[in-house]
Amino acid sequence: MYPARPRILSVGTAVPPNKYTQQDVISRYRVQNPTIQNIFKASHIKTRHLYLPPADPNGIPNESQSELLKKHRKGAMDIGFQAIEACLKPLGLRPRDIDMLCCISSTGFMLPGLTAMFIKHFGFRTDCHRMDLVGMGCNAGLNGLNPASSWAQANPSKLCLMVCCEINSALYVFDEKIGTGVVNSLFGDGCAAVLLRADAKDQKRLAPEIIHFSSHIIPDTWRAMSYHWKDEHNKFSFYLDRDVPYVLGSHADKPIKKLLDSLDLKVRDISHWIVHSGGKKVIDAIKYTVGLTAHDMRHTIAILQNYGNLGSGSFLFSYQRLLKEGLVHRGDYGVMMTMGPGSTIETALLRW
């Protein structure tokens, strides 16, 4: 018999309790610079969920590197667990049922990694397999889904849980630079978990099969998105080159073509687009390069507006929103697409 392909059985997400408008953030830290204020207001983001510290006596956020690392850990514990629970509960599953745990994060370095911490605190089995995928940025969700689904394929009927944990408010510097303003107005905190399994008995479920992946990296731009240690701040700062949206946009059709060609599919055959909410400009660039409509991008845009760029888990928030809409039909094809440092574009083909 033809072996069953891995399917995404469930998705769960969680964000911190406190929600901020762009104006809330500007007011909270008394941002006076009109250019920075405009960057916040022009970002097409309405609200973000963040772990924000109170302003110090100078009116600014002032957290040491060790406080930021602690925030990352604590944030991942809180909303990581909520996302896992939201993913497993609908299927009546608990962490102890999971055979493989993959954790993805770029917002705080830990050793041992998140998987070890989750196993200690959340009741996963001690013989649970583990993978921590660290430092791959916004695209990492698909870099993780690729080996996770291979694992599921190689271990039929076993459950693989992948958790994207990004506490972006644990990685920032605060100054008057334009680049800093762009980064600080863009990212939000959020975790997303998906459950995979390759099992013939899941065929009855309206759960998409993962068909295959296609990657594309642009080595000429390998520093265009990057972390830099800043001695003056004693923290990491995230650098985002201004050409990133266009570079990613102009290459976006390459992995898509490869992804679709092998099944002789065309862009018009894809019913659902699940694209990373990188920012308004990169969304536009992909729309006009791949030939997608505002309707195709509705979930990507809505997640950007309501949560900001959530890093590696963003596309799973869009995926969840797509499922909630209830317009997915058996036989539909979907494409997942994430973009990030490398510079890279990762894609996956789904079939319901």
Add this chain to the structure above:
Amino acid sequence: MNLTTIDYQIDENCATVTLLQPYSNMQMVRDLTSVCNHLEDECAAPIVVIRGSNGHFCRGINFAEFNPDAPMDIHGFNKWEKMCVRIERLPKITISILEGDVIGGGFQLALLTDFRIATSDIKMQLPEVKIGFLPGMGVFRLAKYIGLGHAKRLILQSKSIDAEEALQLGLVDLISDDLNNALGATLARFSPVNPTAVQLARRLLNESFHDSFEDALGHFLAAQHRAISQTSFLKTIKKEQPS
């Protein structure tokens, strides 16, 4: 392709789609969709011409084919609109040749193309509202071509117009009773065709009435970056360099 309602021919410069029946129906929607697939995937000709036969372009929906006792079905209209979007977004220059009756669905088809050549005998009309239904997304497209006032007059009165009035309103770009000559001259005017630039420029034009300026600026920059990244564009730039 097994086409029954249309004929599809390709020569070097130009693909020609001929509507073989005076009425539009679901088979024509399927046939035109198949042709769109071929035009997008395989056809190298940069220009497509859509024309009618036997002296008429198209009279639109044929109620004789409807079963009045069956429940009315909205999904057929949705399929028609999906086909319209495919034609409107083809990576080609699209030209329609209008003769005789250009009515209902025929009028809508004409609005999808980039250029309209008409013979002097045409009658253009959207009769739907007087019959009691709607002229498709013609209600959306027509006002962009001719303005809201004129569009209300044409749609709400089901007013029929002749070639001269259509030309004045901008619904027709050229009147000629020597179609071969007119088409030849028109093909020359559009050449050379850069399909990517055509598609991007047309999309921005079609979106120009409903996007905000700020959104449109973002879209323009994304589209322009795509255009200037084309190898064909870079080659043209190189040719212009002083040696």
